[in-house]
Amino acid sequence: MIRVLIADDEGIERMALCRRLGKHFGDTLRICQAEDGAEAV
Numbered sequence: 001m002i003r004v005l006i007a008d009d010e011g012i013e014r015m016a017l018c019r020r021l022g023k024h025f026g027d028t029l030r031i032c033q034a035e036d037g038a039e040a041v
Helices: 011-028
Strands: 002-007 029-034
Touching: 002 011, 011 029
Parallel strands: 002 029
Antiparallel strands: none
Protein backbone atom coordinates (compact mmCIF):
# COMPACT_ATOMS: atom_id res chain seq x y z
CA MET A 1 0.00 0.00 0.00
CA ILE A 2 1.21 3.48 -0.92
CA ARG A 3 0.41 6.32 1.50
CA VAL A 4 0.18 9.89 0.19
CA LEU A 5 -0.40 13.15 2.04
CA ILE A 6 -1.83 16.02 0.02
CA ALA A 7 -1.49 19.45 1.64
CA ASP A 8 -3.16 22.39 -0.08
CA ASP A 9 -5.30 25.26 1.15
CA GLU A 10 -7.70 24.89 -1.79
CA GLY A 11 -10.20 22.13 -1.08
CA ILE A 12 -11.23 21.72 -4.72
CA GLU A 13 -7.59 21.23 -5.75
CA ARG A 14 -7.11 18.53 -3.10
CA MET A 15 -10.31 16.80 -4.19
CA ALA A 16 -9.32 16.86 -7.88
CA LEU A 17 -5.87 15.47 -7.16
CA CYS A 18 -7.29 12.75 -4.91
CA ARG A 19 -9.70 11.65 -7.61
CA ARG A 20 -7.01 11.64 -10.28
CA LEU A 21 -4.63 9.59 -8.13
CA GLY A 22 -7.43 7.26 -7.04
CA LYS A 23 -8.40 6.51 -10.63
CA HIS A 24 -4.80 5.79 -11.59
CA PHE A 25 -3.69 3.74 -8.57
CA GLY A 26 -6.99 2.32 -7.32
CA ASP A 27 -6.99 0.44 -4.03
CA THR A 28 -3.19 0.38 -3.73
CA LEU A 29 -3.21 4.03 -2.61
CA ARG A 30 -4.22 5.55 0.72
CA ILE A 31 -4.67 9.32 0.48
CA CYS A 32 -4.72 11.66 3.48
CA GLN A 33 -5.42 15.37 3.24
CA ALA A 34 -4.29 18.46 5.13
CA GLU A 35 -5.61 22.00 4.73
CA ASP A 36 -2.20 23.61 5.26
CA GLY A 37 1.43 22.88 6.06
CA ALA A 38 0.92 23.11 9.82
CA GLU A 39 -1.78 20.45 9.72
CA ALA A 40 0.40 18.28 7.50
CA VAL A 41 3.25 18.35 10.00
